[in-house]
Amino acid sequence: MNAPLHEQFLTLQEIVAAARRNLPPGPWSYLVGGAETETTVRRNRQALDAIAFRPRVLRDVSRVDASAPFLGRRMRLPVMLAPIGGLESIVEGGAAAAARGAAQFGVPQMLSSVCQPGLEATAAAAEATRVFQLYVRGDDAWVDDHVRRALDHGYCAFCLTVDVAMYSRRERDLVGRFVKPWRATAPAGSTYQSGLSWDQVKRFKDKHAIPLILKGIATAEDAELAVQHGVEVVYVSNHGGRQLDHGLGSAAVLPEVVAAIGGRAEIWVDGGFMRGTDIVKAIALGASTVGLGRLPCLGLGAAGVPGLVRTLEILENEVQTCLGLLGVTSIAELTPRHLTSAPPVFEPSVFSALPLLGD
Numbered sequence: 001m002n003a004p005l006h007e008q009f010l011t012l013q014e015i016v017a018a019a020r021r022n023l024p025p026g027p028w029s030y031l032v033g034g035a036e037t038e039t040t041v042r043r044n045r046q047a048l049d050a051i052a053f054r055p056r057v058l059r060d061v062s063r064v065d066a067s068a069p070f071l072g073r074r075m076r077l078p079v080m081l082a083p084i085g086g087l088e089s090i091v092e093g094g095a096a097a098a099a100r101g102a103a104q105f106g107v108p109q110m111l112s113s114v115c116q117p118g119l120e121a122t123a124a125a126a127e128a129t130r131v132f133q134l135y136v137r138g139d140d141a142w143v144d145d146h147v148r149r150a151l152d153h154g155y156c157a158f159c160l161t162v163d164v165a166m167y168s169r170r171e172r173d174l175v176g177r178f179v180k181p182w183r184a185t186a187p188a189g190s191t192y193q194s195g196l197s198w199d200q201v202k203r204f205k206d207k208h209a210i211p212l213i214l215k216g217i218a219t220a221e222d223a224e225l226a227v228q229h230g231v232e233v234v235y236v237s238n239h240g241g242r243q244l245d246h247g248l249g250s251a252a253v254l255p256e257v258v259a260a261i262g263g264r265a266e267i268w269v270d271g272g273f274m275r276g277t278d279i280v281k282a283i284a285l286g287a288s289t290v291g292l293g294r295l296p297c298l299g300l301g302a303a304g305v306p307g308l309v310r311t312l313e314i315l316e317n318e319v320q321t322c323l324g325l326l327g328v329t330s331i332a333e334l335t336p337r338h339l340t341s342a343p344p345v346f347e348p349s350v351f352s353a354l355p356l357l358g359d
């Protein structure tokens, strides 16, 4: 009989190693890969590794609280499961499994519109705090229908992903001939996504009261436009390095967006976040929530829903340890003064935060 998960997995490295053993080559490459040369994937890690801490000491950290606000609620950590298309290729139950893990641990889930079992069944699977993310593959009425269904099923916010005007060249998938059933409808609908402009954001805000998130903002200029259009959340992301190659790492983009927004909207971020220390860095820079893409999928791939919960438990322990060692007792106390810059130590790669894996 296998040992309980909290004994099998003491570290995130062991979880990722188990996922690698379990997942077939196609889904594994789909999950870890990026676009073209995967420079953006690597820069996500490089940007995080180029930030060092300035710890304060002798500050009574006998009680540390890692919980965080999320759209007016309280979550156990300042993280969210980022939207993942085709999760059903990685874990049985797909998004429903992710919803169960998110609810059990106490963090929000953002559901991708290209993930099974879909908006309604995922909502029915668990009482997670949920947000719906849409790839626009239809006209305004089609979008409005998704908003109505999201509201009817308890989604508390709506996200448009805006860094997918073109579907990128994912060379690991191309070389492996990995067929994605959830992309089968793309040719029919993809012109809607490439045709999007700020006019559609204006139309959305004029018509719908649900909080709107724009995912895939990567410049101060677009952050400013988002705020001018009344967008509630600016989500700094490069899609985990899976869309535009040769972009900056998300942690390197964050400061200009924080400065441009000046507190007028919430800022979320994702891209390469694999460790508690990474999350603490983003919060200290001014983000309120960190999206996790590959990491929760690796937890699911390692051991299903319990594997995801175990991943989040280890992450929580890492965040609490980091907060205490920085001399703060809550994430609200973090400021840019806790950070400085330093040359990265590791050659960046998708798994460079897990050096025992021996990539």
Ligand SMILES: Cc1cc2nc3c(=O)[nH]c(=O)nc-3n(C[C@H](O)[C@H](O)[C@H](O)COP(=O)(O)O)c2cc1C
Pocket (backbone or CB within 6 Å): 030, 031, 032, 044, 082, 083, 084, 085, 086, 112, 113, 114, 133, 161, 215, 237, 238, 239, 240, 241, 242, 270, 271, 272, 273, 291, 292, 293, 294, 295
């Ligand atoms: C397998 C996979 C599928 C994804 N599918 C979507 C999607 O359907 N919609 C979306 O907005 N982003 C999607 N993303 C991007 C993630 O939401 C997130 O931005 C990215 O994974 C964050 O980087 P990280 O994986 O380094 O944490 C996907 C990412 C991965 C790894």
